Amino acid sequence: METRSVDTRERILDVAERLFMAHGYDGTSMRQITGDAGVNLAAANYHFGSKEALLQAVLGRRLDWLNAERLRILDAMESQAAGKPLKPSQIVDGFFGTLLRMADDEDRGGITFLRLLGRTLTEPSDFIRTFLAEEYREVLERYKAALFLALPDVPKAEIVWRFHFMLGATSYAIAGTDALRLITDWQIEDADATDRLDRLLPRLMSFLLGGLRAPLPQFSDNA
Amino acid sequence: METRSVDTRERILDVAERLFMAHGYDGTSMRQITGDAGVNLAAANYHFGSKEALLQAVLGRRLDWLNAERLRILDAMESQAAGKPLKPSQIVDGFFGTLLRMADDEDRGGITFLRLLGRTLTEPSDFIRTFLAEEYREVLERYKAALFLALPDVPKAEIVWRFHFMLGATSYAIAGTDALRLITDWQIEDADATDRLDRLLPRLMSFLLGGLRAPLPQFSDNA
DNA sequence: CTTAATATCAAACGAACGTTTGAATTAAGT
DNA sequence: ACTTAATTCAAACGTTCGTTTGATATTAAG
Numbered sequence: 416m417e418t419r420s421v422d423t424r425e426r427i428l429d430v431a432e433r434l435f436m437a438h439g440y441d442g443t444s445m446r447q448i449t450g451d452a453g454v455n456l457a458a459a460n461y462h463f464g465s466k467e468a469l470l471q472a473v474l475g476r477r478l479d480w481l482n483a484e485r486l487r488i489l490d491a492m493e494s495q496a497a498g499k500p501l502k503p504s505q506i507v508d509g510f511f512g513t514l515l516r517m518a519d520d521e522d523r524g525g526i527t528f529l530r531l532l533g534r535t536l537t538e539p540s541d542f543i544r545t546f547l548a549e550e551y552r553e554v555l556e557r558y559k560a561a562l563f564l565a566l567p568d569v570p571k572a573e574i575v576w577r578f579h580f581m582l583g584a585t586s587y588a589i590a591g592t593d594a595l596r597l598i599t600d601w602q603i604e605d606a607d608a609t610d611r612l613d614r615l616l617p618r619l620m621s622f623l624l625g626g627l628r629a630p631l632p633q634f635s636d637n638a
Numbered sequence: 639m640e641t642r643s644v645d646t647r648e649r650i651l652d653v654a655e656r657l658f659m660a661h662g663y664d665g666t667s668m669r670q671i672t673g674d675a676g677v678n679l680a681a682a683n684y685h686f687g688s689k690e691a692l693l694q695a696v697l698g699r700r701l702d703w704l705n706a707e708r709l710r711i712l713d714a715m716e717s718q719a720a721g722k723p724l725k726p727s728q729i730v731d732g733f734f735g736t737l738l739r740m741a742d743d744e745d746r747g748g749i750t751f752l753r754l755l756g757r758t759l760t761e762p763s764d765f766i767r768t769f770l771a772e773e774y775r776e777v778l779e780r781y782k783a784a785l786f787l788a789l790p791d792v793p794k795a796e797i798v799w800r801f802h803f804m805l806g807a808t809s810y811a812i813a814g815t816d817a818l819r820l821i822t823d824w825q826i827e828d829a830d831a832t833d834r835l836d837r838l839l840p841r842l843m844s845f846l847l848g849g850l851r852a853p854l855p856q857f858s859d860n861a
Numbered sequence: 862c863t864t865a866a867t868a869t870c871a872a873a874c875g876a877a878c879g880t881t882t883g884a885a886t887t888a889a890g891t
Numbered sequence: 892a893c894t895t896a897a898t899t900c901a902a903a904c905g906t907t908c909g910t911t912t913g914a915t916a917t918t919a920a921g
Contacts, residue, residue: 678899678901679901681898
């Protein structure tokens with residue numbers, strides 16, 4: 416009695432991942448999901464309990480792995496460094512590079528999951544934010560601490576802000592919703608999607624590191 | 639017969655702006671909007687025609703002014719420069735600074751509109767993206783061209799990408815949905831919201847300029 | 862073969878959705 | 892004062908939503 420339910424579960428998760436990415440949470444109905452997946456409507460509630468829990472399952476399936484991998488990489492880098500601070504570029508690559516490299520891994524959601532995540536990070540619903548906060552709590556604490564050590568001369572508040580900015584630039588870049596892309600004569604360049612993804616990582620990494628290491632802002636007041 | 643309808647129209651726009659910001663487009667119902675505004679349900683369809691047209695009216699009310707102001711500022715800077723390229727910092731401030739300074743202007747939506755815009759830029763619906771594309775077409779063309787002139791040694795494709803990254807960092811920073819803010823012990827710093835906004839602009843500007851002027855990425859292949 | 866747990870199914874639940882209708886009300890023009 | 896247009900209103904339209912129900916089918920175990 417395992418084979419059927421596992422197939423049904425995974426098929427629902429795969430279709431839900433794609434539809435939530437394309438139309439958002441509120442814009443996707445349980446009937447669309449189960450219809451596209453070729454399963455009965457009630458199957459979704461049977462296996463996941465509710466629509467909210469379904470989205471959490473969709474995200475958790477990928478985020479559990481992603482953030483465990485991020486921690487594994489940070490552990491490896493830190494034990495390699497033997498107590499010395501890491502380079503900022505290492506830390507940024509461990510966090511954002513690990514995410515972007517999932518784009519090529521179809522077994523872990525590929526570009527579909529990346530876009531879903533980029534969109535979800537800007538969703539307002541309380542249950543989503545609570546869920547994401549818990550999913551990210553440990554990995555953010557660890558990477559934040561690593562950046563504090565790597566940039567001892569930069570005020571911690573500035574590092575946190577710049578982490579926030581980096582997350583935004585990355586989310587937006589991968590969300591691919593592109594309010595911009597319609598306008599920009601994007602064809603200025605290439606080519607197939609594979610090529611664009613190959614080049615996105617180094618492009619984004621240059622930008623993020625440039626922003627992270629920018630001169631500190633001058634505040635007009637002196638509070 | 640003017641005073642009533644103008645009041646009703648504006649009250650609907652104000653409430654819709656706030657609710658779309660807080661709960662997203664799909665997550666906000668016409669009944670919530672008209673109910674909170676204290677007007678009849680049918681009034682919204684009478685004045686705006688449909689829910690989609692209402693969102694466009696909400697956004698257009700602010701964006702028309704914002705993008706006209708951006709063009710006005712760019713015109714002023716270019717005529718001041720008398721044919722010579724502008725400084726990148728001028729251009730970035732004209733585009734993003736003008737946006738962020740709306741946060742203090744309650745008559746033009748203040749922080750509520752900024753957050754709504756940040757969220758809306760990542761919405762997937764076709765009608766939103768089409769609308770935004772048209773709203774932004776001219777101002778993006780002009781600012782892109784200014785950046786091309788200001789950074790003659792940077793490939794145009796790189797500039798467009800970095801413009802995209804800057805837009806993402808800014809949207810995310812102002813959207814304030816903060817999947818992050820729940821986790822990050824944000825209290826590390828200050829104080830009241832006014833103070834945070836005062837400091838957001840210089841902080842974001844440093845980050846954006848650092849990213850814009852970062853060393854060019856090295857691609858692993860040589861295509 | 863029987864039993865019990867697990868999974869799928871068609872059908873329905875009540876609630877909420879965006880929109881429309883047609884009458885009532887208000888304001889403007891003459 | 893009368894006419895006409897603009898606006899507000901209560902009520903209802905048909906549709907879609909997430910979820911639940913109870914029967915039926917499938918599988919694993921004794």
